Amino acid sequence: MNAIECHQLSRRFRSVIAVDQLDLCIPIGTIFGFLGPNGAGKTTTVRMLCALIAPSTGSARVAGFDIQTEAEAVRANTGILTETPGLYDALSAIENLVFFARLYGLSRDQATERATFYLRLFELWERRNEPVGGFSKGMRQKLAIARALLHDPAVLFLDEPTSGLDPAAARAVRDLIKSLRASGRTIFLTTHNLAEADELCDLIAVFRTRLISLDTPANLRTRLFGRGVRVMLAGPAAPLVATVQALPFVIDVTADEQTLFIRLTDPEHDNPVLVRTLVNAGADIRYLEPFTPSLETVYLELMQEGSAIGK
Amino acid sequence: MVRWERVKVIIGKEWLELRRSRGLLAGMLLPPLLLPLFTLGLIFAMGIVSDPDTADIPAAAVDPTLANLSLEALAQVIFGRQFSVLFLLLPMIIPNVLASYSIVGEKNRRTLEPLLAAPITVSELLVGKVLAAIIPGILLTWLCATIFAIGLVLVVVDPVVPTLVFQPGWLIMLIFASPLLAAISVALTVMISSRVNDPRSAQQIAGVLIVPVMLLFFGQMLGLFVLDVIVGLNFSLLLLLLTVGLIWIAARVFQREEILTRWR
Structure with missing residues (x-):
């Protein structure tokens, strides 16, 4: 079964075509690298797949749900790390996580339990009660990743997950991404870090408004070179x-x-x-x-x- | 259908942020609490210093119930009525400040996208944000009006003054129109939020909201009308229609697609 399926997915903003007839099939448990230059339409694609904006034409199913007719189920089963962490600076780390966990329908106790787990995992536990406004870029990034994982999503959309992290923290995040794959989750990774994509991804799509190529990293190399x-x-x-x-x-x-x-x-x-x-x-x-x-x-x-x- | 559990979570987060933002909290609490004190001080002063011209004020001339009052008591009634109208500004100003920081603030901090990615409907999000802004505004308005009412009894020169200051129309406005004015204020803020990037700009543009209340203020002062039950009900009805219309527009502006692709 596929975690993500797109059929002729397109999005137009007035006269500008941001995404043009995208066809994708991403099996469950895959780390999928979505590569392309700035302005290629990657964010628009992710927003469509997370049921945040509607496609102009075409269709897609994410985690088994239709992005248009079952948008809320799509959102409940996906986690997203956006380009900017988007955290509430005045709230503490644990308050940020508990708030989002509760929005995803977890009880207060469950939310606190999950938040505790991820704060410990990302070594933020000691600073859990401090306002996020005082956190470093790396700490904020880790907290935003924790937020995306809180509700145990089947599909995770990660935009530059190791951006701003020190080498040790970046390694920890990459190991986490691999462990998420091992637990059957599908990761849709948008990155400009090609070494990272090479290390992590089972499938890679090169995209600029249209899909240019889609294959395993090894096959892409063989096909080209x-x-x-x-x-x-x-x-x-x-x-x-x-x-x-x-x-x-x-x-x-x-x-x-x-x-x-x-x-x-x-x-x-x-x-x-x-x-x-x-x-x-x-x-x-x-x-x-x-x-x-x-x-x-x-x-x-x-x-x-x-x-x-x-x- | 709105799931109130989710709405409560949104409200809880909004109020938690408010409690942590001391500057915003002080800015929200101090001016409203100063208004009754300032007004009571003025009314107290009117009871000490009499001015023979007071009887010539149009507002005094048009209301026969004020005919037999002493000059001091008349001055207290006239100023009491005028300044009591200003309490209707509070349910607009406070929610406007809160909603602009809440919505434009989220837009600036780029926290809206993760929020919109959660499995909540935009109605739940909007209702949560609107209520989080409106409830403190209304409660603070009623608190200030209560302080004013209690204080007035203590500063008047004639025990009849409070019964003449607190006109039925004013009470109707305070009870029914306050929530409507607050809702209008927030709806307008939501609409403005899609076009500005600074909470203060949103507040300044929404300043147009004080116009209806100032119409009441000056209309009453010039003797054009007395804020009786009919005026109070008509004004509230007008506000109700305006509220429905503006909330309808705000709900259209506050859509996932709209926020992510068109808000600047």
Whole structure:
């Protein structure tokens, strides 16, 4: 079963199309990365999926509920971390959490219990009675994440969850996100931190008004760049480029000082021939390893392709 | 259908924030509490210093029940009536201040989106915010009016003065029109909130609300009417119609979609 399903979901603001015919299927228990530049329509998409604004056309179901006809059920089963934490500065940390928990229908006792749990989890317990106005950016972010989790939502929408957090706190949040996936929750992650998306996400969508690409991070890399190996040599790499390029299974080869980057169709099958050819050509090979382009490289390539298609 | 449990949660949060904002709390409490003291002081002074011109004030001339009063008592009645009308400003000013901080404040702090993402209806949210602003306004108005009524008995020169100051029309206005004026004030604040980013701007624009009360103030002073039962009921009826209309508009402005996509 899918946690989120969109069919031709679109949203128009007067003459501007913010989201254009988005089709998505996100299985339960997935961490889904939603990547795109500023102004791509990511926030509008999240708002539609959280039943905060209505689509112009198309439909979507979130946590099994229709975003238009069952909007309140959608909101009850989703948690959202917005771009800004949006906390009440005059209230204490625990008052902020108890207030929101009660809005989600929890009794006072349940609300206090949940708030206590998350304040301890995020190491805010010692400062629970202090006004949030005096909290650091990282503390506020942690509190806002706690607020999104209070009612135990099936689907969680997180916008830049580790923004402003120190490395240890960011690691804790990433571990928490992984543990949420392990407990069967679905996470819709909007982020510009591509390393984070790469580490966390099972599925990644690259989006700019329209869906440009949707796949696993590994498949995105393979689709765009094929598979590759990096060969570290004891001598200069440039003289070997022509020899390697002549091999029939090599898609592309580049040299950088003592390193060759070679794109292949099937490294497991072709590597022995490649190594033999290099040795025969007089190369001293220090080591050879799979070469994986960063998600940033993949993203930038996809955005470029998206622009070309848009034009 | 409004779920009152959720509404109570909203009201509780609003009042908790109010208690924590000492400046706002002082600004809300002090002026209303000073009004009866100021008015009583003025009426007391009128009982000491008599002015022969008082009898020529149009408000005195048009009301035959004031014919046999001493100049001091007449002055106390005239000023008592005039300033008692000013108590009708309180149910507009206090809710206006509270609602502008509540709604424009949430907009500025960007706390509205998480709030709107909760499984509450906008009606529940609006009712919660409106009641949280109106209830203190009405209670404070009635408290100040009660202080004024008790104090008046102590400062008058003639025991008949309080019965002439507290006209039935004024009592009708105080009991029935106060909640309506408060509701109008909040409805207008909600409408203005969608266009301004500063609570003080919202308060200034909503200052137009004092116009109907000032009409009563000056109309009575100029002898155009006496605030009797008929005037009180007619005015309340007019306010009721205005309240219904403005709340209808405010409810349309205060929609999730509207707030998230059009509020600036």
